[in-house]
Amino acid sequence: MSLTALTITKARRGLAAKEFSARELAEAHIAAVEAARPLNAYITETPDRALAMADASDARRAKGEAGALDGIPLAVKDLFCTKGVLTTAGSHILDGFVPPYESTVSAKLWAAGAVMLGKTNLDEFAMGSSNTTSYYGPVENPWRRAGDNRPLVPGGSSGGSAAAVAARAALGATGTDTGGSIRQPASFCGIVGLKPTYGRCSRWGVVAFASSLDHPGPMTRTVRDAAIMLGAMAGHDPKDSTSSPVPVPDYEAALTGDIKGLRVGIPKEYRLDGMPGEIEALWSQGIAWLRDAGAEPVDISLPHTKYALPAYYIIAPAEASSNLARYDGVRFGLRVPGNTLDELYENTRAAGFGAEVRRRVLIGTYVLSAGYYDAYYLKAQRVRALIAGDFATAFERCDCILAPTAPSAAFPIGEKSDDPIAMYLNDVFTVPADLAGLPAVSVPAGLSADGLPLGMQMIGRAFDEATVLRVGDVVERAAAFSHLPGFISAGAQARR
Amino acid sequence: MIEGRTGQWEVVIGLEVHAQVVAEAKLFSGAATAFGAEPNSQVSTVDAAFPGMLPVINRHCVEQAVKTGLGLDAEINLTSVFARKNYFYPDLPAGYQISQYESPVVGRGQVRLDLPDGSTREVGITRLHLEQDAGKSLHDQHPRDTYIDLNRAGTGLMEIVSEPDLRSAEEAGIYLRKLRSILRYLGTCDGNMEEGSLRCDCNVSVRRPGETFGTRCEIKNLNSVRFAVQAIDVEARRQIELIEEGGTVAQETRLFDTARNMTRPMRSKENDFDYRYFPDPDLLPLVLDREWVERLRGQLPELPDAKQARFVAEYGLPATDAAVLVGERATAEYFEAVAKGRDAMAAAHWVVGDLFGALNKSGIGIDESPIKAAQLGALIDLIADGTISGRIAKDVFAEMAETGADPAAIVEAKGLRQVTDTGAIEAAVEAVLAANPAQVAQYAGNPKVLGFFVGQVMKATQGKANPALVNELLRKKLAP
Amino acid sequence: MALDKATVARIATLARIRLSDAELEPLAAELSGIIGFVEQLDEVNTDGVAPMTHAGMTALPMRDDIVTDGGDRDAILANAPSPAKGFFAVPKVVE
């Protein structure tokens, strides 16, 4: 079995048993990263750093000092600042930006011994659901529809991370989820994506999109891998005032497979009209799996679900319009000269921001501007409170919520890109958990009729990632999802 | 009141004072706040608003704001919220200033002013909130460019907003000095206007007595009490003239041109800004503990008003002297050290009179005074125990101011001890009488010549003779 | 509520993004579409509902007043497009 086909769990075992070295594991993945270039999943590859880190890992292991992720090659979404390594957020406006600091989350991964393969592509400033808004070009999904060779989107905004992990060009990757940016691409690419509770993983050093909604989290090929990675990423960070001091449990230990008597909520509002029957069917399948495992499905209602997207598309752009004001051509990144200061600002920001970012900055500026603040921003924050309230009420009757991750499978690159709202609808099932700050995981549960992966989503109580992972693990076992993307089964395998 | 062409006008003034919080580190970052460092040498990646950087508030800055609120006799809001004030300017790296908008940490309070006519009045404080200072723009370093130094960016500021309760430029000046005094007593702001740690925006409008408020203009960034007073005065006169010529005042932000002693509208977009305030999602609400606030209240020093009242009650000083003495904490402490166990009135006169005179002459503060409190006290003791006369004391004081020497030492070295030996004085008296028969003859008809004889005797004894004894002996000898 | 060209121009100025006149019309249409979409919220009764600004509602943590950062001007200026003599430089701001 090739080293890139391993999971984090198996690679850890192999490294511990000295079946292979961290360097061998890194070399295999560096080759895989190169092989995956057609997908455009990486913006920056860091093979030299990977080898150096791998050697250091082997040295630690020789001294018996191996950490939880020692020698594990990972990719980092290019929204995380990495000291001494170009960090772009997928935007032209951060041209040449090399941070003098390392994000807390990536620093924790390296401290656990992980090896950095590079920085993955993403929608510009994480604004998108198809990874088509990146200044560095779209990412291709390693999956193709049966009998249709059109390249598909990997989902977004963490599309590069999802594609890299699915294409075996990394054992795992970091992502960020603001409206579904971890879970939706995980669903589109047939991998596991976990959005932890807000405050679980530090935002320090992560380029901000919408501060009250940004959730860093792991993207892996198995639920157990996600548990392992989250364990290393999570924890209180005094540098982030919104980081939570709630202790981090042993997530791997939570994967008992035992969900007997667990009440699983099925939200009726997630049954959208016009939702593909196969997603409906997969959802019922998921319910059946959990019932068979001894869980007790309960019908619940999240009455304000319908309003999550509109609320999100006020709150996120409002925060973004302010968070992105710092990109002004003065201290870092792109600068387009002008005769006056305002010309410099306007030229730089016009050239530096792509269409979607511009749209959202303008919407955000508008909803915060004099006379509209109450009608839009305050209203959205009140609706947000109602949505969080819906979950609180629901969790009096259930311990975990099961729902589809996305209303569709991956679609061809270019589709929906001319219709912002159609694109926004991708996140209809993921946005509510972001607004409420609740943990949620997407697990590959089956294939669509045309052979594309579909994810199931588990949403839990605040700081109860353990339950979400435990249920996800059960779904994973039941689904026994073993399909491979065409990119591997055909292309990459042949190359070996 | 200002006399215009068409009659009396009342000036209405409200002040927004930006007071730099005394703290080692900045409001939301761990960079230093020291003044005068190399450009951009006290800047963290948070202050420069690098991607992914986040604010964490400095507890001491919050404490300083609360102390100040307590010192202004104001409500402390146990829950307050930080908001972003959004606008583009190169000395504002994030494109927004973290400030407080709808819920400031400190609410309504008041400041008591002592007016020149001896009366006092309360000026309302609307609010005090915490916010970040901006960096500095240097326009004189390059022909086409403005240079940006972010050392000051992110330093903690207390914005102290007054009610429109002030009625003249002079009152505004008194208010600023009083506020500065309170802040310095509290140690929450050093009040150093030259270094920009106290800056002031003045809202000025005029109206006919009794009428409702007129349209106000805000004069920004006045960095000395003198300039604030001048600016308010010229702005008020500008508005009066404008109205009297049939014009109307436009609400706008203006700048004071110190060179030409006039105000002019700001050119920047300052006047059509839309700040888009919203709660900073990087910061949770600031929640204070009632007990903690009360603990701070317990630790407050005695403030100028209380001290002044005590000086009047305890030392029997006139309110005006007391007001002068409490203006600076150091002065009040100096006075009390001198007055301790002595004639407080005498102590007050020496400090307010001779000492202040000497210090002003050499342009130094009381903490650099060449005469220490103990030394001034010793001088007063020498007068009290008759060692020297009040007249000689003046010379001794001058010498002390010169050399910083102890008064006793000066008196010894120069042999200034007062002569109280009757024999010696009697000899001097007789010598003077013998030398001036004509005046002796006049005495019967004109007792005033006594003064002449006293002068002569003092002269003969280089002022060391005890004046009381001299008078007594002269009267005896001249008596028919 | 639909946004007209003038409104788009105004918010673009507030956001310091240069837009050509040709861009205004299509953008006005796009943004109006989005605003129309979010205005669904008007259907929701939010009387007496407090706005939710944060997911994890705990009190603001505070740091000690200790100098722990700064002192590295080169690091601060390293990414600057046009630093000069230890400063950031911008076209002259006249005031």
Ligand SMILES: [Mg+2]
């Ligand atoms: Mg102000």
Ligand SMILES: [Zn+2]
């Ligand atoms: Zn202010």
